[in-house]
Amino acid sequence: MKLPPFQYLEPSTVLEALSMLDTYRDTVQIIAGGTEVVNRLKLRLISPDYLMDIKKLPDLGGIAEHEQSIVIGANVSLNEIRDSSLLQDKYKAIAEAAFQVAAPPLANMGTIGGNILQNTRCLFYNQSEIVLKGLGVCHKRGGASCLAVKGGKRCFSVYLGDIAPALIAFDAKCVLEKSGSRRTIPIIDLFTGMGTQPLSIENNELLTGIIIPKQNGAYGSAYRKLRIRGSIDYPLASAAAFLALSADGKLAASRLVIGAAGCAPKVVARASAALSGKLPEDADFAAAADMAYELSEGVDNLALPGDYRRKMVRVLAQRALQGARADIKRGM
Numbered sequence: 571m572k573l574p575p576f577q578y579l580e581p582s583t584v585l586e587a588l589s590m591l592d593t594y595r596d597t598v599q600i601i602a603g604g605t606e607v608v609n610r611l612k613l614r615l616i617s618p619d620y621l622m623d624i625k626k627l628p629d630l631g632g633i634a635e636h637e638q639s640i641v642i643g644a645n646v647s648l649n650e651i652r653d654s655s656l657l658q659d660k661y662k663a664i665a666e667a668a669f670q671v672a673a674p675p676l677a678n679m680g681t682i683g684g685n686i687l688q689n690t691r692c693l694f695y696n697q698s699e700i701v702l703k704g705l706g707v708c709h710k711r712g713g714a715s716c717l718a719v720k721g722g723k724r725c726f727s728v729y730l731g732d733i734a735p736a737l738i739a740f741d742a743k744c745v746l747e748k749s750g751s752r753r754t755i756p757i758i759d760l761f762t763g764m765g766t767q768p769l770s771i772e773n774n775e776l777l778t779g780i781i782i783p784k785q786n787g788a789y790g791s792a793y794r795k796l797r798i799r800g801s802i803d804y805p806l807a808s809a810a811a812f813l814a815l816s817a818d819g820k821l822a823a824s825r826l827v828i829g830a831a832g833c834a835p836k837v838v839a840r841a842s843a844a845l846s847g848k849l850p851e852d853a854d855f856a857a858a859a860d861m862a863y864e865l866s867e868g869v870d871n872l873a874l875p876g877d878y879r880r881k882m883v884r885v886l887a888q889r890a891l892q893g894a895r896a897d898i899k900r901g902m
């Protein structure tokens with residue numbers, strides 16, 4: 571498949587990139603590793619006038635440890651995340667998530683910024699126009715119908731990023747910059763919950779970094795994912811868990827986040843409330859996993875049936891909580 575025509579922009583500083591975004595805002599597409607953008611270009615899901623390559627920008631690399639936080643540059647590759655001993659040791663869910671993204675060559679090209687900011691996917695959307703010919707135009711392509719849910723009044727496309735749920739489990743934030751200003755927001759707030767327009771980043775903003783708050787005391791985390799081919803596929807259901815214990819061994823904090831279960835990663839807030847002050851035991855984890863099941867959306871628009879994926883959210887939520895508990899033991 572050929573790429574559509576576009577003009578190539580290669581800013582050499584962040585300032586220049588922000589100025590280009592401001593100038594070309596509705597007609598420019600940022601490309602980092604390109605592992606998602608190139609596919610979307612080939613399928614004509616996007617056809618920007620300008621492609622702005624940010625991969626060589628200085629200042630968007632590195633994993634830096636500060637007193638209160640870890641800061642990861644937006645262009646850090648998924649392989650760098652996988653290989654970071656700091657993340658493997660102290661932020662295991664994030665390293666585990668990166669380890670399970672796609673396959674090593676894609677993880678070498680793909681960046682953490684591009685991973686977080688990937689679009690939602692659907693079997694009836696991520697196809698060429700030829701394949702979809704005669705099927706009607708779905709909500710996400712600007713039409714008024716849903717090809718996955720008969721009579722569906724909205725878009726049910728699914729967010730399949732692996733890293734965001736793990737980052738959200740740690741309550742991470744991201745830095746968004748545009749000409750003349752910068753804002754830092756929780757990563758969960760990047761997501762609108764709407765399939766047609768899943769991300770709240772503005773078209774003149776650049777994601778420059780991710781901030782993970784440092785944790786103290788006994789804590790652990792884990793990420794679990796279902797995919798058909800363990801060597802390459804997107805998640806069909808996933809769960810990230812973070813647990814922190816108080817001195818008496820009871821749960822002082824917990825966060826359970828599910829992925830591939832709707833248009834955005836979802837925090838199972840009821841689970842945090844239910845687990846608070848309890849010992850980290852399987853029966854309570856099972857109840858929390860039931861809450862994850864209730865929150866997940868199982869639509870038949872990915873490679874496995876929606877009902878099955880929903881059931882697997884429950885299984886993975888329980889396994890992620892157990893994994894986080896095992897990680898606490900590991901860290902003690």
Ligand SMILES: Cc1cc2nc3c(=O)[nH]c(=O)nc-3n(C[C@H](O)[C@H](O)[C@H](O)COP(=O)(O)OP(=O)(O)OC[C@H]3O[C@@H](n4cnc5c(N)ncnc54)[C@H](O)[C@@H]3O)c2cc1C
Nearest residue numbers: 602603604605606607672680681684685731732777803804
């Ligand atoms: C075969 C295959 C399997 C895959 N499997 C998985 C998987 O298992 N899990 C998974 O999570 N992903 C998967 N992916 C998707 C993709 O490879 C990864 O998400 C990757 O991390 C994307 O990063 P990138 O740098 O290549 O993004 P790009 O393609 O460069 O960009 C992705 C999006 O982010 C925007 N963007 C990138 N950086 C910035 C920035 N700094 N500021 C503002 N906007 C930005 C781009 O404009 C674009 O909209 C797969 C892809 C393929 C082709």
